[in-house]
Amino acid sequence: xxxxxxxxxxxxxxxxxxxxxxxxxxxxxxxxxxxxxxxxxxxxxxxxxxxxxxxxxxxxxxxxxxxxxxxxxxxxxxxxxxxxxxxxxxxxxxxxxxxxxxxxxxxxxxxxxxxxxxxxxxxxxxxxxxxxxxxxxxxxxxxxxxxxxxxxxxxxxxxxxxxxxxxxxxxxxxxxxxxxxxxxxxxxxxxxxxxxxxxxxxxxxxxxxxxxxxxxxxxxxxxxxxxxxxxxxxxxxxxxxxxxxxxxxxxxxxxxxxxxxxxxxxxxxxxxxxxxxxxxxxxxxxxxxxxxxxxxxxxxxxxxxxxxxxxxxxxxxxxxxxxxxxxxxxxxxxx
Numbered sequence: 001x002x003x004x005x006x007x008x009x010x011x012x013x014x015x016x017x018x019x020x021x022x023x024x025x026x027x028x029x030x031x032x033x034x035x036x037x038x039x040x041x042x043x044x045x046x047x048x049x050x051x052x053x054x055x056x057x058x059x060x061x062x063x064x065x066x067x068x069x070x071x072x073x074x075x076x077x078x079x080x081x082x083x084x085x086x087x088x089x090x091x092x093x094x095x096x097x098x099x100x101x102x103x104x105x106x107x108x109x110x111x112x113x114x115x116x117x118x119x120x121x122x123x124x125x126x127x128x129x130x131x132x133x134x135x136x137x138x139x140x141x142x143x144x145x146x147x148x149x150x151x152x153x154x155x156x157x158x159x160x161x162x163x164x165x166x167x168x169x170x171x172x173x174x175x176x177x178x179x180x181x182x183x184x185x186x187x188x189x190x191x192x193x194x195x196x197x198x199x200x201x202x203x204x205x206x207x208x209x210x211x212x213x214x215x216x217x218x219x220x221x222x223x224x225x226x227x228x229x230x231x232x233x234x235x236x237x238x239x240x241x242x243x244x245x246x247x248x249x250x251x252x253x254x255x256x257x258x259x260x261x262x263x264x265x266x267x268x269x270x271x272x273x274x275x276x277x278x279x280x281x282x283x284x285x286x287x288x289x290x291x292x293x294x295x296x297x298x299x300x301x302x303x304x305x306x307x308x309x310x311x312x313x314x315x316x317x318x319x320x321x322x323x324x325x326x327x328x329x330x331x332x333x334x335x
Contacts, residue, residue, distance in 0.1 A: 099225050100152035101195065109145065116141030156195050157226055162261070163196040164228045168254035175247040181236075182207065199224055214240070228257050271331040278327035282320060 090106030097104050104112075120141035124134030167188045174184035182204070189200040199220055206216040214237055221233040232253055239246050292300045303309035 095223070096149055096153070098223055099156065100149045101156055101198075102149065102152060109149075113142050113145055116144065153225075157224070160195050160199070160224060160226055161228050161257075163192060164226070164232065165254045165257045165261070167192060167196055167200075168232065168250045168257070172247040172250040172254070175250070181246065182213070228260070231256075267333050271333070274327055274331040278324050278331070281323050281327070285316065285320065 090110060093106035093109055097106065097109060102109075117138045118141075120137030120139075121134040124137040125131055128134075170188050170191060171181075171184040174187050175181070179187065185200050186204055189197050189204055191197075192200075202223075203216045203220040206219065207213055211219075217233045217236060221230045232250075235249050235253055236246070239249055289300065303313050
């Protein structure tokens, strides 16, 4: 019946929202180190509250409840992720999480995926009463966290790439002023905003703990995953081996990166029509289907009840995915 299809669609949307909310809560409760210390410091009142101050007592009770909820959520993630600790793939996942600036361990992220998959499967199988609905919701629950990580990675990498040229200018000017290479890196870490300041600070900490400069720079390039930064690190490592004017090298690389950024923007402008076509191809059939269901449910009911209609819907979804992937492949021009 169309009512069942509509209920399944609503259930998928609700489960998607719940999954995103759960992942956001997991990010918040997994904050460590300085953030937790600041929270504890701010939660402590500077003066002892009066016993008769009922409002202050209520605020303290709310903070205690908040801490208990955070500890419970963190404990659940630790329990589910304990079975995945020490695995090789968790270290790779931790690298992806570091690139997205998500403060979670690899085992905890796998545990979160497992929780969402189980919740989706149980909801679809026992609440909706359909095994295939449970499979679909389980797939959505396992896919959402990875999609969130990829989106965070892309946004952070775009911000990082937009800062590299300015960072190279600061470093070259510092070198011309008589500073060393490490002092120039420290200047970038202190003067610029995240994410590039955070990454340079991490590299400086590694070198201060005894790591060689070459190793720290290679680790920095691998952690960020930026092609522009890889170009910079390669040029710096070559200059440290054969010598030369590092300030001039950095200026040339900064000019090259600026030209690449300019070319990327021009390509993005020229391919805007193709990307818009992909969006329309993906959204228009779904919008028409929802409109027809709202106007005349009996007219579209055969697509969900008759075997031929169900086959047509499956082929249409498959064709949509193929079209979207082909358009993305066409407009994705490497620079």
